[in-house]
Amino acid sequence: MHEQEFKILVDGYLKDTLSPEQLEAFFSLVLSGEYDYLLSESFVSGLHQNRDLRAGIPHDVSDTIIRNIMSSENFAKNTIVRSVPVKRFSRYLVAASILLILISSYFLKSLIIGDSNLLPNGVAKSAYHYKDNLTKNPLKVVLDDGSQITLQPLAKLYYSVKQIHKREVFLEGDAFFVVTKNKEAPFFVYSGAIVTKVLGTSFNITNPSNGNTEVLVKSGRVQVYENKIKDKGVLINSQAVILQPNHKAIFHAENKSIELTLAEKPELIKNTNGYTSIDSSAVEFVYVRARLKDVLKELEHHYGIEIIVSNDDLYKCYFTGDITEQDLYTKLKMICLTTNTNYEVNGTKILITGSGLHMK
Amino acid sequence: MFESYSYDEKKLLQLISEGSSYAFQVVYDYHKNNIYIFAIKTLKSPLLAQEVVQDVFLKLWFERERLTQINSLENWLFIVTKNHLLNQLKKIAKEWKRVNESFLENNSIEDLELDFLDKKAHLELHENAIKQLTKTQKKVYQLIRVEKKTFIEASTILNISVDTLKKHMTSALVTVRSFITKNGFKCFL
Numbered sequence: 001m002h003e004q005e006f007k008i009l010v011d012g013y014l015k016d017t018l019s020p021e022q023l024e025a026f027f028s029l030v031l032s033g034e035y036d037y038l039l040s041e042s043f044v045s046g047l048h049q050n051r052d053l054r055a056g057i058p059h060d061v062s063d064t065i066i067r068n069i070m071s072s073e074n075f076a077k078n079t080i081v082r083s084v085p086v087k088r089f090s091r092y093l094v095a096a097s098i099l100l101i102l103i104s105s106y107f108l109k110s111l112i113i114g115d116s117n118l119l120p121n122g123v124a125k126s127a128y129h130y131k132d133n134l135t136k137n138p139l140k141v142v143l144d145d146g147s148q149i150t151l152q153p154l155a156k157l158y159y160s161v162k163q164i165h166k167r168e169v170f171l172e173g174d175a176f177f178v179v180t181k182n183k184e185a186p187f188f189v190y191s192g193a194i195v196t197k198v199l200g201t202s203f204n205i206t207n208p209s210n211g212n213t214e215v216l217v218k219s220g221r222v223q224v225y226e227n228k229i230k231d232k233g234v235l236i237n238s239q240a241v242i243l244q245p246n247h248k249a250i251f252h253a254e255n256k257s258i259e260l261t262l263a264e265k266p267e268l269i270k271n272t273n274g275y276t277s278i279d280s281s282a283v284e285f286v287y288v289r290a291r292l293k294d295v296l297k298e299l300e301h302h303y304g305i306e307i308i309v310s311n312d313d314l315y316k317c318y319f320t321g322d323i324t325e326q327d328l329y330t331k332l333k334m335i336c337l338t339t340n341t342n343y344e345v346n347g348t349k350i351l352i353t354g355s356g357l358h359m360k
Numbered sequence: 361m362f363e364s365y366s367y368d369e370k371k372l373l374q375l376i377s378e379g380s381s382y383a384f385q386v387v388y389d390y391h392k393n394n395i396y397i398f399a400i401k402t403l404k405s406p407l408l409a410q411e412v413v414q415d416v417f418l419k420l421w422f423e424r425e426r427l428t429q430i431n432s433l434e435n436w437l438f439i440v441t442k443n444h445l446l447n448q449l450k451k452i453a454k455e456w457k458r459v460n461e462s463f464l465e466n467n468s469i470e471d472l473e474l475d476f477l478d479k480k481a482h483l484e485l486h487e488n489a490i491k492q493l494t495k496t497q498k499k500v501y502q503l504i505r506v507e508k509k510t511f512i513e514a515s516t517i518l519n520i521s522v523d524t525l526k527k528h529m530t531s532a533l534v535t536v537r538s539f540i541t542k543n544g545f546k547c548f549l
């Protein structure tokens with residue numbers, strides 16, 4: 001078939017002048033995929049030529065489309081936490097709730113929950129499912145995409161009904177997340193004043209009563225940034241930090257800064273194909289006159305934490321002992337005691353300092 | 361009439377990328393009819409054309425943050441539209457073939473199964489899908505799908521040619537299928 005003949009068929013199809021046989025031929029050629037480039041060409045040129053704007057999309061349909069587009073986005077970008085109007089509104093809410101308490105305590109409860117600053121204003125509540133944990137035990141919530149969220153007592157969670165383009169949840173309180181991997185649809189957790197962006201991993205979010213928010217990663221990588229708005233709800237992401245397992249980000253509400261540090265109890269991790277996760281297999285740490293260099297290297301490897309020494313000579317120290325049972329920081333204490341060194345946590349690194357005891 | 365507005369594409373792009381729904385609406389109003397009319401020409405169905413318009417602009421809105429990198433908004437829109445049209449046209453071609461074969465072999469057209477839905481939900485969904493069809497499409501669909509008439513019987517009843525009937529049946533099927541896949545998923549959620 002000649003290109004020119006196909007072009008005639010396309011033209012005829014668009015003008016509705018094809019005979020049944022021609023139509024059959026045209027559809028067969030379309031399905032063959034051979035002439036996609038010609039179709040593309042004629043579509044684009046058709047779009048350019050088509051400037052007759054008298055007829056068009058009906059108004060009501062046009063409006064529906066715009067509404068669909070705007071609502072499908074859930075106005076995620078406006079998700080900001082303490083803006084002034086919200087605060088003012090919650091003050092009214094307290095006044096209102098005193099009146100309402102006489103009427104219906106249940107209604108009151110849902111009112112407070114519904115309008116708490118957990119969900120940003122301007123967001124359609126119907127686009128989200130709500131779940132809270134009023135029990136004394138952790139409560140597991142499984143989302144449509146298979147992600148699991150374990151809510152600690154008193155935690156509250158909104159999660160988007162449709163989790164197709166963008167997965168979003170709003171959290172108040174503490175929870176542990178195991179997020180199903182999906183590169184197409186990143187998973188966002190809005191919690192307090194920070195946003196945690198995930199591609200598929202597990203991590204803990206805690207909101208201690210001091211107003212800070214903490215994110216602790218168990219596997220994979222997550223990105224944490226402050227949730228800020230400029231005027232008109234445009235989001236600026238400032239200060240993004242990337243967390244790896246055993247890393248912890250603390251958002252300080254006071255000076256609005258994100259501190260990057262290590263978990264209080266780092267756990268053993270393993271690395272499979274670039275994806276790091278908690279290693280539950282038993283690893284032994286038994287050393288007999290081992291060079292500190294090798295000991296630290298092994299700790300580094302198994303905890304995924306960088307350990308640096310202030311002075312390369314320290315590597316030459318020897319260490320003997322069984323530190324399998326102890327947690328990382330106790331291990332380090334024991335090492336430091338026997339080698340006359342000190343350790344300190346510096347951001348997400350551990351620094352070993354001191355003169356060291358040089359054995360022969 | 362649009363020429364009287366100052367339609368500054370670069371500026372609008374910038375505003376959209378910053379999240380201005382107003383600028384988005386301006387661009388939408390400027391291009392929607394053009395895309396819609398051409399989509400109807402290509403797909404021969406108002407409903408499918410509406411879907412194309414929605415999908416194209418939904419993509420524009422979702423990807424707005426990256427828009428400052430593109431040179432021409434018009435080109436961007438047309439390329440996205442073109443890709444949608446190509447995909448839809450292939451679906452129509454497939455459906456047309458299926459209709460044609462079932463006509464030749466005198467088989468009934470197999471149903472689109474949605475395993476996760478129970479019978480009642482499925483029927484309801486199906487009814488709603490039929491509501492989306494045009495009058496003629498509805499009649500054709502009713503005769504062939506529900507009353508299990510042959511194409512020749514149906515064409516005699518409606519007093520149209522078999523070829524016209526096939527065209528109507530094709531677009532009816534594409535519409536029903538596309539409605540069911542989209543909304544069946546919603547139901548499931």
